[in-house]
Amino acid sequence: MSIIVGYVPSSEGVAALETAITEARKSQKLLVVVNSSRGDALVDRRYVQGDDIAAVADRLKAEGVEHLILQPVRGNGAASEVLQAADEHQADLIVIGLRKRTPVGKLIMGSTAQQILLEADCPILAVKAAPRN
Amino acid sequence: MTSLTSRLKGRSELGVALLLGAAGVLVLWDAAGLVTPYSKSDPVGPKTVPYIVAGLLIVCAVMLAINVMRGGQGEVEGGEDVDLSHPADWKTVLPLAGAFVANILLIDWTGWVISGTVLFWGSVWALGSRHYVRDGLISVALSLLTFYGFYLGLGISLPAGLLEGIL
Amino acid sequence: MDVFSSLMDGFATALTPMNFLYAVIGVVLGTAVGVLPGLGPAMTVALLLPVTQVLEPTSAFIMFAGIYYGGMYGGSTTSILLNTPGESSSVVTAIEGHKMAKAGRAAQALATAAIGSFVAGTIGTTLLAVCAPIVVKFAVSLGSPSYFAIMILALLAVTAVLGSSRLRGFASLGLGLAIGLVGMDSVTGQRRLTFGQPLLTDGLDIVVVAVAIFAVGEALWVAAHLRRTPANIIPVGQPWMRKQDWKRSWKPWLRGTVYGFPFGALPAGGAEIPTFLSYVTEKRLSKHPEEFGKGAIEGVAGPEAANNAAAAGTLTPLLAMGLPTNATAAVMLAAFTSYGIQPGPQLFESEGPLVWALIASLFIGNFLLLVINLPLAPLWAKLLQLPRPYLYAGILFFATLGAYSVNLQAFDLVILLALGALGFMMRRFGLPVLPLILGVILGPRVEGQLRKTLQLFGGDPSGLLSEPIAVGIYIIVAIILVWPLLLKLWRRSRPQAVPAGTAGPLPQDDQAQAGSDLRMAEADGGANDGSEMAEATGSTNQSVHARRRQEEP
Structure with missing residues (x-):
């Protein structure tokens, strides 16, 4: 029984995390934060390190949410890491962030969100970034 | 250890x-x-x-x-992208060498465009990328680009091989 | 002003649109490879050697020089932002640079590195323009015995001084010399080490050897030990400096330059020692010594300037005497060879316009580097996100392409793979690659010089000592070779400085070596895991200690 959230340090990722925290507090379930990297480049901006990951942990503690932060680096894509975590923790909800993509961008890069939507066995909550004011 | x-x-x-x-x-x-x-x-x-x-x-x-x-040992060479904490990863090196050998065997027969595609695609695969289609497109594009680049830019005609007449 | 007018002609050549374009390509490529992990200027120039077949020499060298200087700039960016210095010369920059970046002063660290590199590079290049003709004047006055001695010095200095194990350095040199022997002897037409293979008659192409050792060997080696964890990069905006930073930077820049240039010009001087000296000096002279270790700007400014001045210094012996003192210079020498240009004192005379255009292009390249590095630093940092599979597959792809395009024969690719495997093995077992490359390039020239010299003296070996300068150089060579022994004697005379050795004495020790130079090689060839000084000096040393222990009551 848990809620899985795919987290990346971007406005979509933050929106997803916020929503997931709200959901977890409401339902009093374990919140599993997944932040993975394929580990195939020297630098991966989506992989949170050092003070930033500590800040996320502090935030979750402050909210009083039972949580787990996973940061697997084993050559897999983000989608399969989220799906695997959902499997292991018997997720009943996956929260992901969505961003706008051009058609060409979709064609070349594939879509993490799409793979999760198609392959997950539980409901998925897709969140968009808060509009900038 | x-x-x-x-x-x-x-x-x-x-x-x-x-x-x-x-x-x-x-x-x-x-x-x-x-x-x-x-x-x-x-x-x-x-x-x-x-x-x-x-x-x-x-x-x-x-x-x-x-x-x-007497127990002397050479100093293993490190580097920016080298992680010496794990032993040599032959599962990466051998397929990489395989792609290289494939290119040697193929280059005169099939020509650079095909053998170069095999080389790049095989190397990328050996190094752990699993975006088969994207890698394939990049491999073909790179081989074609270098073929024409060498021909037009440097005046070196790489072998066309099987694709003789098409390229 | 002879130098001045030659240099102006050089600028005229270097600023033609085509050559300027190659300078731009060179500095952009150079910065990129400096930033990218696993790629260095030596490998890049090696990968680009095939262009020597079609490009004009001037354009090619302008591009190569841009890559050489660009690599230095790019290297400092990664050491500051990532704390992963790509080359040994930027290790010192990383000490304070990364601390600065962590403290939120990445922009200032990058700025002082880039501007310091510019200042040092410009002064260094000026010194090069002034010194090189003087060195040439001296060098052309030398007879062939002296010239032979200088080449021996260059070979042995790089082999014996650089790297942690002299024995392994000499092993590498031997392999290089053997590779250099392959092919038809230029004097008698005898075939050496060709094994009846007609394809080997012309020898192994230096392009193939350089690409194999630097590119294929390196790519395979990195592939075997790929780092799988993402590094933590410090985000950065556009580099800039405050008035205070300028005030604290300009003196270290100048002092770094003073350290860097002479060391770069010496055979086996390199950039490591001057960067380190500069760091120590700045630490001592700084008004803020407490900041050292926490991100002192002087600790970035000085070493980075020293690094670039050393790069300029390196080109002095290369252009004036045809003697390379580091890997990139060695590959550039290979490029001269593949153009059929004889590097050496005659270079300035026979290829004057080329050399001066090259020197002028260094000034231009330096300026371009400042322009593209200051505003574009955040963009360069993005390059680090390139997935490794593409990077290393790309290296192999272009290595193959380059080696194949030389003769268009698949046989060269077999050689490429074989020597690439050799390069892999050398990295695995700590054999330095530079002596091998120098052996391949300089070996045949040393042999030619030896035969030419002895021909003049009717085969009498004492002819080699017929010039006082030659004798002087052999004395320097002897000192370099005997140095570790002297060091040991000195340590022995001050016993408290020496921790007792660990290993017991071994009987082979005294009888095994008769040759004086190789004895030294062995002396340093011991355990070299970079642990303790006493450990690092190796087995002979240990047995000396052990013997000493026995003598003690």
Whole structure:
């Protein structure tokens, strides 16, 4: 029984995390934060390190949410890491962030969100970034 | 590190000494086979330097062997992108060498565009990328680009092979 | 002003649109490879050697020089932002640079590195323009015995001084010399080490050897030990400096330059020692010594300037005497060879316009580097996100392409793979690659010089000592070779400085070596895991200690 959230340090990722925290507090379930990297480049901006990951942990503690932060680096894509975590923790909800993509961008890069939507066995909550004011 | 692996590592360096020794003997043997009449215009002759090189190699081989037996060890080369905490990853290196060999075998027959595609795609795969389609597109594009780039830009015509007439 | 007018002609050549374009390509490529992990200027120039077949020499060298200087700039960016210095010369920059970046002063660290590199590079290049002709004047006065001695010095200095194990250096040199022997002897036409293979008659192409050792060997080696964890990069905006930073930077820049240039010009001087010296000096002279270790700007400014001045210094012996003192210079020498240009004292005379255009292009390249590095630093940092599979597959792809395009024969690719495997093995077992490359390039020239010299003296070896300068150089060579022994004696005379050795005495020790130079090689060839000084000096040393221990009551 848990809620899985795919987290990346971007406005979509933050929106997803916020929503997931709200959901977890409401339902009093374990919140599993997944932040993975394929580990195939020297630098991966989506992989949170050092003070930033500590800040996320502090935030979750402050909210009083039972949580787990996973940061697997084993050559897999983000989608399969989220799906695997959902499997292991018997997720009943996956929260992901969505961003706008051009058609060409979709064609070349594939879509993490799409793979999760198609392959997950539980409901998925897709969140968009808060509009900038 | 267990004592077994460290002992094995120490021993594997003896292979380097063996290689040096073999190279030295080879150079020596080759130089001995040269027939040269003494000539006033070339008192040193073509044999002298090979003898010196062979001597250097053989002496290095012997001393390296002694050094290794006494527990000496070469300093493994590090680097920005090198992680020496895990042993050599042959599952990456061997397929990589395989892609390289495939290119050697294919290049004259199928031409650069095909063999180069095989080389790049195979290397990317060996190094762990699993975006098959994207990698394939990049491989083909790279091979075509270099083929025409070399032809038009540098005036070097790489072999067209099977695609002769199409390219 | 002879130098000045030659240099102006050089600028005229270097600023033609085509050559300027190659300078731009060179500095952009150079910065990129400096930033990218696993790629260095030596490998890049090696990968680009095939262009020597079609490009004009001037354009090619302008591009290569841009890559050489660019690599230095790019290297400092990664050491500051990532704390992963790509080359040994930027290790010192990383010490304070990364601390600065962590403290939120990445922009200032990058700025002082880039501007310092510019200042040092410009002064260094000026010194090069002034010194090189003087060195040439001296060098052309030398007879062939002296010239032979200088080449021996260059070979042995690089082999014996650089790297941690002299024995392994000499092993590498031997392999290089053996590779250099392959092919037809230029004097008698005898075939050496060809094994009846007609394809080997012309020898191994230096392009193939350089690409194999630097590119294929390196790519395979990195592939075997790929780092799988993402590094933590510090985000950065556009580099800039405050008035205070300028005030604290300009003196270290100048002092770094003073350290860097002479060391770069010496055979085996390199950039490591001057960067380190500069760091120590700045630490001592700084008004803020407490900041050292926490991100002192002087600790970035000085070493980075020293690094670039050393790069300029390196080109002095290369252009004036044809003697390379580091890997990139060695590959550039290979490029000269593949153009059929004889590097050496005659270079300035026979290829004057080329050399001066090259020097002028260094000034231009330096300026371009400042322009593209200051505003574009955040963009360069993005390059680090390139997935490794593409990077290393790309290296192999272009290595193959380059080696194949030389003769269009698959046989060269077999050689490429074989020597690439050799390069892999050398990295695995700590054999330095530079002596091998120098052996391949300089070996045949040393042999030619030896035969030419002895021909003049009718085969009498004492002819080699017929010039006082030659004798002087052999004395230097002897000192370099005997140095570790002297060091040991000195340590022995001050016993408290020496921790007792660990290993017991071994009987082979005294009888095994007769040759004086190789004895030294062995002396340093011991355990070199970079642990303790006493450990690092190796087995002979240990047995000396052990013997000493026995003598003690």
